[in-house]
Amino acid sequence: MRMAPADAATAAARPMPEPRQETAPAARTPDLMAPRPFTVERVTRDVSDTFTLELRPLEGPPLAFQPGQFTMLYLFGVGEVAISVSGDPDRPERLVQTIRAVGPVTRAMTALKPGAVVGVRGPFGRPWPCAEIEGRDVVVVAGGVGLAPLRPAILHVLARRGQYGKVALLCGARTPKDILFRRDLRRWGGRLDTSVAVTVDRASAGWHGQVGVVTKLIGHAPFDPEEAAALVCGPEIMIRYTVQALNDRGVSLDRIYVSMERNMKCAVGFCGHCQFGGSFVCRDGPVFRFDRIADRFAVREL
Amino acid sequence: MTGETHGLDRILARHPFFDGMPEGYRVLIQGCAANAVVKAGDYVYREGEPADRFYLIREGRVALEVYVPGRKPIVVDTLGSNELMNWSWLLPPYRCHFDARALELTRLITLDAVCLRAKMDEDPVLGYAVYKRFAPVVAARLAAARRQLTDMYGAPGS
Numbered sequence: 001m002r003m004a005p006a007d008a009a010t011a012a013a014r015p016m017p018e019p020r021q022e023t024a025p026a027a028r029t030p031d032l033m034a035p036r037p038f039t040v041e042r043v044t045r046d047v048s049d050t051f052t053l054e055l056r057p058l059e060g061p062p063l064a065f066q067p068g069q070f071t072m073l074y075l076f077g078v079g080e081v082a083i084s085v086s087g088d089p090d091r092p093e094r095l096v097q098t099i100r101a102v103g104p105v106t107r108a109m110t111a112l113k114p115g116a117v118v119g120v121r122g123p124f125g126r127p128w129p130c131a132e133i134e135g136r137d138v139v140v141v142a143g144g145v146g147l148a149p150l151r152p153a154i155l156h157v158l159a160r161r162g163q164y165g166k167v168a169l170l171c172g173a174r175t176p177k178d179i180l181f182r183r184d185l186r187r188w189g190g191r192l193d194t195s196v197a198v199t200v201d202r203a204s205a206g207w208h209g210q211v212g213v214v215t216k217l218i219g220h221a222p223f224d225p226e227e228a229a230a231l232v233c234g235p236e237i238m239i240r241y242t243v244q245a246l247n248d249r250g251v252s253l254d255r256i257y258v259s260m261e262r263n264m265k266c267a268v269g270f271c272g273h274c275q276f277g278g279s280f281v282c283r284d285g286p287v288f289r290f291d292r293i294a295d296r297f298a299v300r301e302l
Numbered sequence: 303m304t305g306e307t308h309g310l311d312r313i314l315a316r317h318p319f320f321d322g323m324p325e326g327y328r329v330l331i332q333g334c335a336a337n338a339v340v341k342a343g344d345y346v347y348r349e350g351e352p353a354d355r356f357y358l359i360r361e362g363r364v365a366l367e368v369y370v371p372g373r374k375p376i377v378v379d380t381l382g383s384n385e386l387m388n389w390s391w392l393l394p395p396y397r398c399h400f401d402a403r404a405l406e407l408t409r410l411i412t413l414d415a416v417c418l419r420a421k422m423d424e425d426p427v428l429g430y431a432v433y434k435r436f437a438p439v440v441a442a443r444l445a446a447a448r449r450q451l452t453d454m455y456g457a458p459g460s
Contacts, residue, residue, distance in 0.1 A: 238454050
């Protein structure tokens with residue numbers, strides 16, 4: 001459903017959509033498990049432990065994706081990991097993936113240079129409901145590397161800015177050195193139609209920005225809580241506090257979407273490694289409408 | 303810091319601190335209030351100084367810093383428009399806990415804590431009204447500080 005911003009007054013009455021199912025494993029080609037070879041065209045070191053790969057298929061069409069989807073990235077001879085697509089969904093020619101080096105595969109990927117070949121499966125998973133929330137204010141809350149899977153949604157929204165109400169981007173990071181996509185944040189913050197706020201958990205006196213938990217930004221951000229939809233991604237503890245703060249301000253749980261992280265292996269809903277209660281995060285997520293998972297989210301060790 | 307007193311009534315009436323406060327109390331507190339402007343880089347107060355004032359930030363941003371010998375000061379929090387600053391005035395020994403440095407030109411209302419403490423001692427209903435406005439601030443800062451302690455963006459398994 002598309003709505004002009006003028007219709008925003010009626011937006012609150014609409015039932016909130018579930019993230020669309022983008023992958024229907026049974027209906028797709030049988031080579032879901034076969035990676036396509038992609039060449040590394042560019043490697044950018046973003047922050048100390050995080051880097052971005054720009055990939056191009058060796059042959060065949062580019063990898064079209066929806067904001068919030070992920071791929072399975074295969075470092076031949078080492079292993080395969082689920083990585084969020086962080087590029088512009090309107091420019092799929094290059095597949096852009098942002099990776100935090102935290103495990104054996106992702107650490108080995110830090111050695112990738114332009115010209116190297118990696119395998120790609122996907123894209124997989126339910127995306128952010130960018131089209132469905134047209135007509136609403138949009139508040140994006142990102143914690144740390146959680147900004148990576150939100151970047152395509154932000155680019156999608158800003159490329160269709162007139163279709164949305166107020167747009168607020170709220171980012172938290174550990175220290176000023178850990179702020180991801182600084183150039184993007186500066187560019188987005190320079191727009192007169194978008195509010196960008198960044199806060200860090202700790203800083204020394206050379207930092208002139210805000211210090212404090214990311215939830216502190218929610219109280220002051222310019223959006224109408226009755227009209228807003230929120231897209232949230234970050235560590236689970238940050239999601240918990242953020243959902244609570246958004247809800248305290250008046251954003252109902254059915255207007256809060258979160259992207260969950262679990263140990264994805266097959267990515268097509270068969271193997272069960274990413275099970276989250278009654279859902280598989282690869283197939284039923286990674287983006288969930290929060291009211292649908294609120295009960296499970298409160299269960300520890302799930 | 304430079305001070306002025308005119309227009310305070312209007313400014314205080316609009317500040318969220320006074321939401322729901324009987325006008326009589328607002329006028330009483332206004333008797334302890336003054337306007338102030340702090341330039342970027344200047345300190346509003348320093349750690350260990352007597353907490354004989356507290357502040358309502360009208361506009362601007364202030365960093366709360368801890369001085370560390372041999373290192374740059376550590377910023378533990380930043381406060382902005384409409385926030386309360388320096389709750390140390392409420393509790394003995396009435397000493398400021400941090401250095402407060404303006405990050406940009408900041409307009410403040412300063413409130414004379416010594417004067418207000420005396421008025422609160424005389425009128426516990428006023429004291430309760432003020433405590434009711436400070437307790438949530440202190441609780442929220444404590445919760446936020448504890449969340450910062452979790453190092454939530456740290457690498458998994460670290």
